[in-house]
Amino acid sequence: MAILVLGGAGYIGSHTVDRLVDRGVDVVVVDSLVTGHRAAVNSKAKFYQGDIADQPFMRDVFKENPAIDAVIHFAAFSLVAESMKKPLKYFDNNTSGMIKLLEVMNEVGVKKIVFSSTAATYGIPEQVPIKESDPQQPINPYGESKLMMEKIMRWSDQAYGIKFIALRYFNVAGAKPDGSIGEDHNPETHLLPIVLQVAAGTREKLQIFGDDYDTPDGTNVRDYVHPFDLADAHILAVDYLRQGHDSTAFNLGSSTGFSNMEILKAAREVTGKPIPAELAPRRPGDPDTLIAASDKARKVLGWKPQFDDIHKIIETAWKWHATHPNGYQDR
Ligand SMILES: NC(=O)c1ccc[n+]([C@@H]2O[C@H](COP(=O)([O-])OP(=O)(O)OC[C@H]3O[C@@H](n4cnc5c(N)ncnc54)[C@H](O)[C@@H]3O)[C@@H](O)[C@H]2O)c1
Ligand SMILES: O=c1ccn([C@@H]2O[C@H](COP(=O)(O)OP(=O)(O)O[C@H]3O[C@H](CO)[C@H](O)[C@H](O)[C@H]3O)[C@@H](O)[C@H]2O)c(=O)[nH]1
Numbered sequence: 001m002a003i004l005v006l007g008g009a010g011y012i013g014s015h016t017v018d019r020l021v022d023r024g025v026d027v028v029v030v031d032s033l034v035t036g037h038r039a040a041v042n043s044k045a046k047f048y049q050g051d052i053a054d055q056p057f058m059r060d061v062f063k064e065n066p067a068i069d070a071v072i073h074f075a076a077f078s079l080v081a082e083s084m085k086k087p088l089k090y091f092d093n094n095t096s097g098m099i100k101l102l103e104v105m106n107e108v109g110v111k112k113i114v115f116s117s118t119a120a121t122y123g124i125p126e127q128v129p130i131k132e133s134d135p136q137q138p139i140n141p142y143g144e145s146k147l148m149m150e151k152i153m154r155w156s157d158q159a160y161g162i163k164f165i166a167l168r169y170f171n172v173a174g175a176k177p178d179g180s181i182g183e184d185h186n187p188e189t190h191l192l193p194i195v196l197q198v199a200a201g202t203r204e205k206l207q208i209f210g211d212d213y214d215t216p217d218g219t220n221v222r223d224y225v226h227p228f229d230l231a232d233a234h235i236l237a238v239d240y241l242r243q244g245h246d247s248t249a250f251n252l253g254s255s256t257g258f259s260n261m262e263i264l265k266a267a268r269e270v271t272g273k274p275i276p277a278e279l280a281p282r283r284p285g286d287p288d289t290l291i292a293a294s295d296k297a298r299k300v301l302g303w304k305p306q307f308d309d310i311h312k313i314i315e316t317a318w319k320w321h322a323t324h325p326n327g328y329q330d331r
Pocket of ligand 1: 170
């Protein structure tokens with residue numbers, strides 16, 4: 001049996017491919033490299049460059065690799081601010097891309113998929129920690145595109161028997177502990193890589209977007225999860241489907257929140273650098289607090305995250321940023 005990883009050259013995908021290869025799993029990767037990096041893909045995985053919406057290309061990938069019985073799907077755009085300005089780009093790549101993919105999967109008879117959903121499908125939460133059964137009311141096109149993917153999956157399961165697990169990640173941070181792969185987005189918009197770029201000297205200062213939120217220190221609170229722990233959850237989710245269980249969704253987070261100021265303080269402690277920061281206006285669309293209730297994944301999948309300490313997560317990310325201040329340097 002082999003697993004097809006879509007978007008396996010991206011930040012989270014490359015860590016998952018690495019983890020799968022480490023466990024001796026046969027891995028086939030498809031990535032258009034629109035935001036990913038060829039150098040991030042473990043050399044033991046078979047790599048195809050192409051778009052998941054290109055059906056003739058995807059048919060060939062399945063035909064050439066008949067051992068594929070399950071798909072892990074990361075291939076999407078995920079910048080909230082960009083999605084507000086270019087919503088159709090998100091509905092096209094994320095939502096239409098999923099439809100095109102499911103058509104081919106149905107055709108070739110591969111009927112298991114684990115895919116990246118997001119905390120952004122919840123919008124402004126009515127309560128924290130957020131449970132899987134809480135209302136999903138996205139406040140940006142990115143979150144909406146992912147919620148549409150979840151809904152399309154439900155109907156595709158009902159009609160074609162394609163079983164799915166939607167994994168709703170909270171804030172992903174950290175890198176492979178040996179520092180060989182890590183996060184390299186361009187532009188970078190996420191808090192921790194920006195903080196560490198300042199520490200590494202490739203960015204002048206951090207801007208903290210708002211300090212008047214309804215949180216203990218006034219800055220937003222987020223729940224951070226390491227890509228290796230996410231990778232393990234994907235592997236468990238594929239096993240769960242292979243055991244014949246029904247489709248469902250899981251939150252993936254640490255169930256602990258850290259404010260933006262707490263992240264800055266922890267990063268100063270880990271790096272020993274001053275990391276200059278200044279206050280800036282709120283960024284539109286930021287909910288006060290996002291914390292996952294992730295006991296369902298722990299109970300049902302047996303998920304046991306290893307990186308349960310924010311200092312440990314930051315240490316792994318710092319190892320990557322300190323040794324790769326300009327990322328993969330491939331564009
Ligand atoms: N980073 C986070 O904090 C976070 C949080 C929640 C959910 N997610 C989701 O996780 C997934 C991975 O996120 P990431 O941070 O690794 O992003 P990323 O941009 O690093 O990775 C996405 C990968 O998919 C590829 N890709 C995009 N569209 C494609 C297409 N149509 N065909 C083929 N390849 C395509 C890109 O080249 C890239 O390698 C995304 O679906 C994202 O929405 C990310
Ligand atoms: O330069 C910066 C960058 C970010 N922030 C703040 O840091 C916090 C975290 O922001 P990120 O951009 O790192 O992450 P988000 O919480 O906005 O979003 C991330 O997590 C979400 C789920 O929680 C979605 O999945 C989304 O795709 C993913 O990017 C926010 O309060 C943001 O305003 C700053 O203060 N300064």
